[in-house]
Structures are given as structure tokens and as C-alpha cells.
Amino acid sequence: MARPRSAAADCAILDATRAALVELGWSKLTMGDVAARAGVAKTTLYRRWTGKSALVVDAVAVLFDELELPDRGSLHADVEGVVLSFAALLARPETSTSLMAVVAESTRDAALRDRLRCAVVDRQKRLVLDGRARAQARGELPPDSDPASAARQTDLVFDLIAGAVVHRALVSGEPVDEAWAAGFATLLVAGLGAAHPPAPPPQPRTPPEPC
Amino acid sequence: MARPRSAAADCAILDATRAALVELGWSKLTMGDVAARAGVAKTTLYRRWTGKSALVVDAVAVLFDELELPDRGSLHADVEGVVLSFAALLARPETSTSLMAVVAESTRDAALRDRLRCAVVDRQKRLVLDGRARAQARGELPPDSDPASAARQTDLVFDLIAGAVVHRALVSGEPVDEAWAAGFATLLVAGLGAAHPPAPPPQPRTPPEPC
DNA sequence: GTGTTACGCTACGAGTCGTAGCGAAACGCT
DNA sequence: AGCGTTTCGCTACGACTCGTAGCGTAACAC
Structure with missing residues (x-):
């Protein structure tokens, strides 16, 4: 009954996560980096996932x-x-x-x-x-x-x-x-x-x- | 031909690492915490190991x-x-x-x-x-x-x-x-x-x- | 149109990282 | 004992990441 979450953003975030994983690996992967690659705000990531681990599970x-x-x-x-x-x-x-x-x-x-x-x-x-x-x-x-x-x-x-x-x-x-x-x-x-x-x-x- | 590295410190550090791993797990384990538990300076850790991973390998x-x-x-x-x-x-x-x-x-x-x-x-x-x-x-x-x-x-x-x-x-x-x-x-x-x-x-x- | 919600942005305190510089202490050697 | 060398503890530091809060704006459902 209001604005729905952007499915395109979800997709862009997961793609960005995979790309960042390839380049940086797990330990150097940061939420801020993923957000920047996906073209979304860092807060959007935290609104949908609890942290790095949960995000990566979905991405992989x-x-x-x-x-x-x-x-x-x-x-x-x-x-x-x-x-x-x-x-x-x-x-x-x-x-x-x-x-x-x-x-x-x-x-x-x-x-x-x-x-x-x-x-x-x-x-x-x-x-x-x-x-x-x-x-x-x-x-x-x-x-x-x-x-x-x-x-x-x-x-x-x-x-x-x-x-x-x-x-x-x-x-x-x-x-x-x-x-x-x-x-x-x-x-x-x-x-x-x-x-x-x-x-x-x-x-x-x-x-x-x-x- | 000079002061050797303290073997006791090595042992204390590895013990402290294992204890910290039990309590905190991998992600919340910090070098500063291990140093404090072992009663050594943080710099001593970095003088002997390159980082968290290398330290934990030896500890485990x-x-x-x-x-x-x-x-x-x-x-x-x-x-x-x-x-x-x-x-x-x-x-x-x-x-x-x-x-x-x-x-x-x-x-x-x-x-x-x-x-x-x-x-x-x-x-x-x-x-x-x-x-x-x-x-x-x-x-x-x-x-x-x-x-x-x-x-x-x-x-x-x-x-x-x-x-x-x-x-x-x-x-x-x-x-x-x-x-x-x-x-x-x-x-x-x-x-x-x-x-x-x-x-x-x-x-x-x-x-x-x-x- | 209107109401609700997601979104982008900025800023923030807290915490960690790894390093540098210093004086002091410990040890091997003679 | 005395000397030289190396380690050690300590402090401070800039850079970075974290996760959150607050606000104005834009998008969508009805």
C-alpha cells in the first residue's frame, strides 16, 4: 500500500557483491564498497541485510x-x-x-x-x-x-x-x-x-x- | 649475539589466541585483545606474525x-x-x-x-x-x-x-x-x-x- | 491527489588497523 | 663486569570500517 522495494536494486546489489568478491575477496569486502558499486546508499544495504555474511550468502x-x-x-x-x-x-x-x-x-x-x-x-x-x-x-x-x-x-x-x-x-x-x-x-x-x-x-x- | 625472543611470550600469545577464539570467535577476535590477554604489547604481535590469519594458524x-x-x-x-x-x-x-x-x-x-x-x-x-x-x-x-x-x-x-x-x-x-x-x-x-x-x-x- | 514507504545523503561516535618513535630492559659475548 | 645488540612496552597516530540516526525527497498504491 505504498512504495515497494526496488527489485532492480536487489539485483544490482547482489551483482555488485559478486563482483567485489572477485576483486577483493572476503576480508577486504566492505559494505560501503558494495553500496558504491551498486549505486545505492549504504543504508539501503543495512535495511535489507543484517551484515556482510547474510548479504554474501544470498549473493552466492x-x-x-x-x-x-x-x-x-x-x-x-x-x-x-x-x-x-x-x-x-x-x-x-x-x-x-x-x-x-x-x-x-x-x-x-x-x-x-x-x-x-x-x-x-x-x-x-x-x-x-x-x-x-x-x-x-x-x-x-x-x-x-x-x-x-x-x-x-x-x-x-x-x-x-x-x-x-x-x-x-x-x-x-x-x-x-x-x-x-x-x-x-x-x-x-x-x-x-x-x-x-x-x-x-x-x-x-x-x-x-x-x- | 643479543637478546633472543621470549619463548614464554610466544606460548602466552598462542594460549591467549586460543582462549580469545573460544570466547569471541574469529570475526570478533582482534589483535589488541590477544595482546592484552597475553600481557604483551600489540607491537610484539606484529613483530612476529603478519596478521590475524597467520597467528591463528600457529595457535590452532x-x-x-x-x-x-x-x-x-x-x-x-x-x-x-x-x-x-x-x-x-x-x-x-x-x-x-x-x-x-x-x-x-x-x-x-x-x-x-x-x-x-x-x-x-x-x-x-x-x-x-x-x-x-x-x-x-x-x-x-x-x-x-x-x-x-x-x-x-x-x-x-x-x-x-x-x-x-x-x-x-x-x-x-x-x-x-x-x-x-x-x-x-x-x-x-x-x-x-x-x-x-x-x-x-x-x-x-x-x-x-x-x- | 494523497498517504505511505523506500530511498539517498550526510554526519556521527566507536572501534580496529598497522606503523612509527622512543626509552628501558634483557641477553650474548668478551 | 662491561659492552653491544636486539627485543620489548608504551604512546600516539592517520586511515579506515562499522552500524545508526536524522532529514528531505521521490516513487508507488490506492
């Missing part, structure tokens, strides 16, 4: 939506594909720097952690769900025995893939190339194939823990 | 040395053990926050990246090397075919374990408990057992790439 979240999982004909090939495209995404300076910095901040800020999870993490689990369903349709993986264990394994595979790629690229600092992706996929596919058929033997207690 | 590096790999009788149990002790280390507020923040900074600072690698990353590969040698002695894993592929697989396993645990704990934000560790170990051991015996089939090109 959309980049993760470009990840896709084309059907490459086998589970092994699908894993290779997602590893390489995730690595390509992490190779861009604005994603790697800001993702790690936001994760660091989120260890002390519950609101930021929730925002990060629903804007980035949970949305990418679809890739694992897709790949898993596809492999089951091909007969490469057995169908779900029960929903709880299916969810558990989906989470496990997600943390495995994303964690390993991030660690290789950003912590170990070595390239995620085709050779590495092939070795990783071989290991993962073999593990899934061998570990699944019998119900996982040594898992004594597992509270349902629905999300 | 020693915490990772507490990781050990007692022989639990099987590869599966050894993996479970290292996963849980690494998770316990990451549960401490000073490690999780600062590790991620330093990794974020290191994506833009080559000197910091080197420092991080040799102070933290490379020193922990010993755990994988130990566990691997032990499993080979037990006959759970085949002996090394050639040194290059052995090194490649060591790196892969290292990134897999460390990456998955970090991702689960800090990004997904879910607990690394015994059930998860058991599921992870089952998958990893199965993958290693199945993928290894025949030379990895779909690895077309693999430049030697010695480190």
Missing part, C-alpha cells in the same frame, strides 16, 4: 543452482560429472572464498547457519536424490529398503562428495581433475555396491531423526 | 597433533576411530571456526596457504599412512603396486575422510556420531576392498604428477 546462493546432473549412462559417470562440475564452480574465486568464510561465521551464528542450509546445502541434495533414483532405475543400486535408511545414505553420499571435493580443492589445494574424479567415482561406486546389498552390519542404534 | 596447528590412530584391530574400526576423534576435535569451538576462516583467507593468500598446508594438512596424512600400512599388514588391503598410485590413493582417502567429516559437521550441521561413523567406515572399507584388486578400470589418462 544462486551460483549453486547452475549445478545439474545430466544422465551420463552409469552411476560412475554421473558421479564423475557432478564432481567435475562442482569443482568448476569452486574454482571461481567468488564461490570458494565466500563459501568457506560464511561457513566459518555460521559456526557462531545460528541464524546464518539456517540461512546457509536452506539457501545452499539443502537445495543441492536434489543432485544426490536424482543420481540415486537413476541408478536404482538402472539396477545399479538396490531399491530402498526403508525410507529412514535411504535418507541416511543420501546424506552420507552428499557429505562424501561435497566434502571430498571441497577438501581436495581448498584445503589440500590440489587440482580436482579428471583423473581424481575417476578415482573418486570408482571408490564411491564400489563402496555403494558392496556395502548396500546386506543391511549395514555394524549399525547398532540409529534414532529416526527426521528433518 | 598444535591442536591437530592430538589426533592419534590406536590399533583397533581392523581397518573398519580404525576408520571409525579416526572419524570420531577428528569430529571431537572439530566440536571444539576454537578449531571449527578458525579452521574454516583460515581456509577462506588462504584462497587469496598463497603464503598463508603454504603455512596452513605444512602446519596442519600434511602433518595429518601420517594417520592415513599408518592406517593403510596397518591394513596391508593385516591383509585387508593389497600391497602397493607402484609408489605413484599408492600416493594417489593416500591423498584420495585423506580428502575423503577429512572432507566428509568437516562437511557433515560444519556445512550440513548434523552430528558426527557413532552411527554415522559406522556407516561411513562401511562404505569406505567396501570401496577400498572392491576398487583396488584390479587396477582401476576407467582411468584413461593419469599424468605422474609427483609431489
Whole structure:
């Protein structure tokens, strides 16, 4: 019933944030700088976001939506594909720097952690769900025995893939190339194939823990 | 041939850094605060470290040395053990926050990246090397075919374990408990057992790439 | 048109940064 | 003991960023 917030300004601010991240990195990025690049007042930024972390989460979240999982004909090939495209995404300076910095901040800020999870993490689990369903349709993986264990394994595979790629690229600092992706996929596919058929033997207690 | 730097001051500074990290976290940690806690002048800090990141790397590096790999009788149990002790280390507020923040900074600072690698990353590969040698002695894993592929697989396993645990704990934000560790170990051991015996089939090109 | 709201602008106190300059104290060496 | 060298504590400094407040103006819905 009055003037609405400018969607164009939102877009300009997020673009400016990404551009500033590429040039300056996380630590030298300032709110005033982003405001100047976007052609808005600094106060406008603080009217919409609580601080640098929240702004960067929104600016970077959309980049993760470009990840896709084309059907490459086998589970092994699908894993290779997602590893390489995730690595390509992490190779861009604005994603790697800001993702790690936001994760660091989120260890002390519950609101930021929730925002990060629903804007980035949970949305990418679809890739694992897709790949898993596809492999089951091909007969490469057995169908779900029960929903709880299916969810558990989906989470496990997600943390495995994303964690390993991030660690290789950003912590170990070595390239995620085709050779590495092939070795990783071989290991993962073999593990899934061998570990699944019998119900996982040594898992004594597992509270349902629905999300 | 003159006054040496006080080792006691070094120790007091690093202790103060860890204490400040616990209380304040990474973003609110200031050099002046650390200096005050340690009972030293701020200039002394800048005489020994270039900035906050370098200081925190040194302060946190020693915490990772507490990781050990007692022989639990099987590869599966050894993996479970290292996963849980690494998770316990990451549960401490000073490690999780600062590790991620330093990794974020290191994506833009080559000197910091080197420092991080040799102070933290490379020193922990010993755990994988130990566990691997032990499993080979037990006959759970085949002996090394050639040194290059052995090194490649060591790196892969290292990134897999460390990456998955970090991702689960800090990004997904879910607990690394015994059930998860058991599921992870089952998958990893199965993958290693199945993928290894025949030379990895779909690895077309693999430049030697010695480190 | 009119009312409501977002926006741009300026200014502000508080806090941090990293450095410079100084005198004093601590240590190795002879 | 005496000397030379280096570290250390202290103070002060300009530059910068932060996050907020206040105000007048412009844009939009009704």
C-alpha cells in the first residue's frame, strides 16, 4: 500500500557483491564498497541485510543452482560429472572464498547457519536424490529398503562428495581433475555396491531423526 | 649475539589466541585483545606474525597433533576411530571456526596457504599412512603396486575422510556420531576392498604428477 | 491527489588497523 | 663486569570500517 522495494536494486546489489568478491575477496569486502558499486546508499544495504555474511550468502546462493546432473549412462559417470562440475564452480574465486568464510561465521551464528542450509546445502541434495533414483532405475543400486535408511545414505553420499571435493580443492589445494574424479567415482561406486546389498552390519542404534 | 625472543611470550600469545577464539570467535577476535590477554604489547604481535590469519594458524596447528590412530584391530574400526576423534576435535569451538576462516583467507593468500598446508594438512596424512600400512599388514588391503598410485590413493582417502567429516559437521550441521561413523567406515572399507584388486578400470589418462 | 514507504545523503561516535618513535630492559659475548 | 645488540612496552597516530540516526525527497498504491 505504498512504495515497494526496488527489485532492480536487489539485483544490482547482489551483482555488485559478486563482483567485489572477485576483486577483493572476503576480508577486504566492505559494505560501503558494495553500496558504491551498486549505486545505492549504504543504508539501503543495512535495511535489507543484517551484515556482510547474510548479504554474501544470498549473493552466492544462486551460483549453486547452475549445478545439474545430466544422465551420463552409469552411476560412475554421473558421479564423475557432478564432481567435475562442482569443482568448476569452486574454482571461481567468488564461490570458494565466500563459501568457506560464511561457513566459518555460521559456526557462531545460528541464524546464518539456517540461512546457509536452506539457501545452499539443502537445495543441492536434489543432485544426490536424482543420481540415486537413476541408478536404482538402472539396477545399479538396490531399491530402498526403508525410507529412514535411504535418507541416511543420501546424506552420507552428499557429505562424501561435497566434502571430498571441497577438501581436495581448498584445503589440500590440489587440482580436482579428471583423473581424481575417476578415482573418486570408482571408490564411491564400489563402496555403494558392496556395502548396500546386506543391511549395514555394524549399525547398532540409529534414532529416526527426521528433518 | 643479543637478546633472543621470549619463548614464554610466544606460548602466552598462542594460549591467549586460543582462549580469545573460544570466547569471541574469529570475526570478533582482534589483535589488541590477544595482546592484552597475553600481557604483551600489540607491537610484539606484529613483530612476529603478519596478521590475524597467520597467528591463528600457529595457535590452532598444535591442536591437530592430538589426533592419534590406536590399533583397533581392523581397518573398519580404525576408520571409525579416526572419524570420531577428528569430529571431537572439530566440536571444539576454537578449531571449527578458525579452521574454516583460515581456509577462506588462504584462497587469496598463497603464503598463508603454504603455512596452513605444512602446519596442519600434511602433518595429518601420517594417520592415513599408518592406517593403510596397518591394513596391508593385516591383509585387508593389497600391497602397493607402484609408489605413484599408492600416493594417489593416500591423498584420495585423506580428502575423503577429512572432507566428509568437516562437511557433515560444519556445512550440513548434523552430528558426527557413532552411527554415522559406522556407516561411513562401511562404505569406505567396501570401496577400498572392491576398487583396488584390479587396477582401476576407467582411468584413461593419469599424468605422474609427483609431489 | 494523497498517504505511505523506500530511498539517498550526510554526519556521527566507536572501534580496529598497522606503523612509527622512543626509552628501558634483557641477553650474548668478551 | 662491561659492552653491544636486539627485543620489548608504551604512546600516539592517520586511515579506515562499522552500524545508526536524522532529514528531505521521490516513487508507488490506492
